[in-house]
Amino acid sequence: MTLWTSAAIAAATGGVASADFVANGVAFDSREVGPGDLFVALSGEATDGHRFVAQAFAQGAAGAIVARPVDGPHVLVEDTVRALDLLATAARSRTAARVIGVTGSVGKTGTKEALFACLDRITHGHAHRSVKSYNNHTGVPLSLARMPADTQAAVFEMGMNHAGELSRLTRLVRPGVAIVTTIAPAHTAFFSGEDAIARAKGEIFEGLVSGGVAIVPFDSPHRDTLIAAARSHAARIVTFGLRDGADVQAVEHVRSVGGGSFVTARVGTHEVSYTIAPPGEHWVANSLAVLAAVDAIGGDLGIAGLALADLEGLAGRGARQSIAVGGGEALLIDESYNANPASMRATLKVLAAERATRRVAVLGEMRELGEASDAYHAALAVPVDEAGVSRVVLVGAGMLPLAKALEGRIETVHVADAATAAAVLTDMLAPGDAVLVKGSNGVGLAQVVARLSGQG
Template sequence: MTETIWTAGELAAITKGSLTGVADETPITGMSIDTRTLAEGDAFFAIKGVSMDGHRFVPGAIEKGASLAVISEGDAPRALRVPDVLKALEEIGIAARKRLAAGVPVVAVTGSVGKTGTKEMLRLAFGAGGYVHASAASYNNHWGVPLSLARMPAGIDSAIFEIGMNHAGEILPLTAMVRPTIAIVTTVQPVHLEFFDSVAGIADAKAEIFTGLVPGGTAIIPSDNAHTERLRAAALACGAEILTFGRGGDVSLVETDEEGVIADVLGTEIAYELAPGAHVANNSLAVLAALSVAGRDLFDGAAALREWSAPKGRGRRVRLRPAGGEAVLLDDAFNANPAAMAAAIAALGRVEARRRIAILGDMLELGPTSDDLHRGLAPLLVDADTRIVHTVGTMTKHLRDALPFELRGIHADTAADLLARLDPIEPGDAVLVKASKAMGLSTVVDALEKTYGLERRDV
């Protein structure tokens, strides 16, 4: 039986809205802003976006069995009418947070790289100790965070939220809604530089997450980042306890290889299985730090990480089957910035392969340093013993020009243009696909999977 999260009457009371065609006691079993994924019993929120008005989809939501539609205009046979739909969603999210029992750990994670992967590791680790609620996918923005909160049942044992930003000030209202007991910053790197004067400004924006901490809350920060002390100062200003992870941190790596990790957690050594990748191992330290703060069993939580796998587009490893053999695809096409590119290229370099091939698209939102940051990838590709580098977009022309001539593959303006000219994958190849999401290189991943079949291998 599907769990009832709210009743229609409760939503009306929280939002001070008016119900039409639905009884107060009507159960609400989910929250949706997208009719494509809406399930019967969900409340559908007709949010107005920049380019899309959710009110257009209200009839479809009702037809699919929505318990009610939250609307600010028009009509629906089952409706909750409010002045502002997004504001109503925020109010419900805040109410969901308030009704949690005292002592329930609420973890919020942000950072330039690794937010979603770390959130998923937290979900597994805390799930080993009870009923955990976590943000779906990358729901980390001005609608994703309140939606994730609003979906949260009352009787959970822990909650995990991802919080993102592109501009200064965006995290402040989100962390105020979440009110975390534990706030994690995975790293600070040159991301979204188009909107910041410096990386220090990015650190300050990430540190906004500490402003929402409950009294006595804990900030978990990297021990070895260039802006660690800036993060520490911001956390202390918010009255937070501080725990560090990484080289020389309170939680540190003892050893890591393709099979797993050995970590030191405040003097306790723990071995656990984890998908390969130095950045993955480092982010797992933040997870162990959070478990320690929450008083959860470290060994059970760490053991649960064996189930972790990279999501589609975020470092997922796929086994391809070209004629006569096998090849490996590293699907990292969801997002890109200099730090994430460096980690992905390093991961490619660790794969045993006859040829290492990189298909790279533009990194966006890097501002005036973009040319140099793209050129700076060239030595990393050489160090990873990459044989061919295909480039897509405008900014990757600077990367191509910096590469040794023999490494230069195809340059294309678009993903479709590249696919039309791409040579076949051969047995023994390892292929990395990475770019900012807007470059559309996920279509390259889809085409390679379709052409060569797939057998998923988690990393």
């Protein structure tokens, strides 16, 4: 199906088409361009996308958006970054889809993926989502530009590390439903404290369309801050959580066979029981936010429950696999994509629930925590102890405070980088172990996962 014609691109961006062409996809990374895609040559501080236009055409691009003439079909604009925003705006305006926005310090991507699984099943394949973690000033408009006109439901992840960022992004997305998952210390180098983070996350409600619904975490100490942020933009505010008083509440949740949870939830006047495959109480909370959103758009809660049961862990965000070690197998829990104090505690609780001969934790430093970074890292000693971890490998200079806090308590190895951690683990693991790998993405613990799983 045609996603964009050159005429539609020109009309949306105010550009001039050099020739007629049709595109069935959009990309701004030349390495991701496939046959029939539109390549947007973004110019930034680090690089100029115009350098890769020829490569994009060689890979089958149907056309390009450029700020200077090139060989090949293109739409010429004054500013390609602005043009991508305008294309995103046009994509949002031409669809009648029910649009949901998701943000939060923890759980954005997992909640977005779970919600997409529900929407895709409910709409019989006519749902759309932002892929990967495309949640910033270029990723959000790209995800919007990729949305087909006949989409029935869509979910977009939005992130930020400075005040004001979400305000801009949500006005592009214009959600009918906006979710804040969790408020936790993240990017604290750019904020005065958690309340400032909550206010910045609350900017997502500024983009709500008329009649929009705000969904906020009932159990959060920042609930009232978020409700205040939503009150002047939302027609209705819905809370979700594990405690009494939440509009969408887990009446009961127990660990199920296989490591997930069996949940009975009350959604308004309805009650629904379902299984959520990824383990951990934080995933129970995520699933409640998903049900709240499905209910807000009038979706079928029973079908949503079936989709949640089929959901598997995402690479870097809870994916689980058996790995070969010492003539037997160990369990590998891949949480290598991101980390902050709240998500560290949550995933260590997941590790604690595993029936294993030994529990091993590979923890990379948590970045962008500002002046309180040392304290946040040292405080992880408590959840590490509570998880019954017998061996821990700490990666990065930021983990020195935790290494000192654990000294003499459990077997601890502190290394400088992911490559060294992977080498250390080769001789450390034994059959029956459960291994958690978690850290900020910049630490590169994905290579530890790849090494352990035989892919690197």
